[in-house]
Amino acid sequence: MSALADLDRRVADCRACPRLVEWREEVARTKRAAFADWTYWGRAVPGFGPADAKLLIIGLAPAAHGANRTGRMFTGDRSGDVLYRALYDVGLASRPTAVSADDGLTLRGVRITSPVHCAPPENKPTPAERDTCRPWLVEELRLLRPTVRAAVVLGAFGWQAALPAFAAAGWDIPRPRPPFGHATRVRLAGLDLFGCFHVSQRNTFTGKLTPEMLRDVLREAAGAAGLPTEG
Numbered sequence: 001m002s003a004l005a006d007l008d009r010r011v012a013d014c015r016a017c018p019r020l021v022e023w024r025e026e027v028a029r030t031k032r033a034a035f036a037d038w039t040y041w042g043r044a045v046p047g048f049g050p051a052d053a054k055l056l057i058i059g060l061a062p063a064a065h066g067a068n069r070t071g072r073m074f075t076g077d078r079s080g081d082v083l084y085r086a087l088y089d090v091g092l093a094s095r096p097t098a099v100s101a102d103d104g105l106t107l108r109g110v111r112i113t114s115p116v117h118c119a120p121p122e123n124k125p126t127p128a129e130r131d132t133c134r135p136w137l138v139e140e141l142r143l144l145r146p147t148v149r150a151a152v153v154l155g156a157f158g159w160q161a162a163l164p165a166f167a168a169a170g171w172d173i174p175r176p177r178p179p180f181g182h183a184t185r186v187r188l189a190g191l192d193l194f195g196c197f198h199v200s201q202r203n204t205f206t207g208k209l210t211p212e213m214l215r216d217v218l219r220e221a222a223g224a225a226g227l228p229t230e231g
Contacts, residue, residue, distance in 0.1 A: 028042025116130055123200075
């Protein structure tokens, strides 16, 4: 077993945050009517993508009826529909939709993770839960460091969580810490860090984040990582 696969296994077994464990398991028991025939994952959700990824995408936390149901990052919800469609459009994903962990989707040089690995009530983890989960992201960053050359952070919460993790994993972060903004680009030693509005329904339905805006950031980040793109 590779070091990253072992990390993913340990993440899935984590029960460090009682509120999140209770919530994710309650959701898995009660389910949503539309998914009544599903066996929910109901555990912490590990990262998804190859161990030698050049580009890392960092979200916020699993959705209650998305990744908490399917067991794979951004899979089975509308936010994931937007993200994977954009990744497919620019040539970084093998298919435009993500419906289940066994749907055959693969990522090309990209890995997706989050600073909080359990679905939180109202999609709002607490600062304490974010900090408790941080060591998982730090370890993941250390394992990816030999190959990763760019990272896209989705949303201000992810940005605030990711910067300390990058620092703990050995990257020098500018002081004062750079603020979050869409299309922000921060050059670190050996890695370019990009900000992007989160692919939440609120942002995509209101037009705060359009598919074109998302594709533009992904293309720029892929270019920084040395990955070919399409479209």
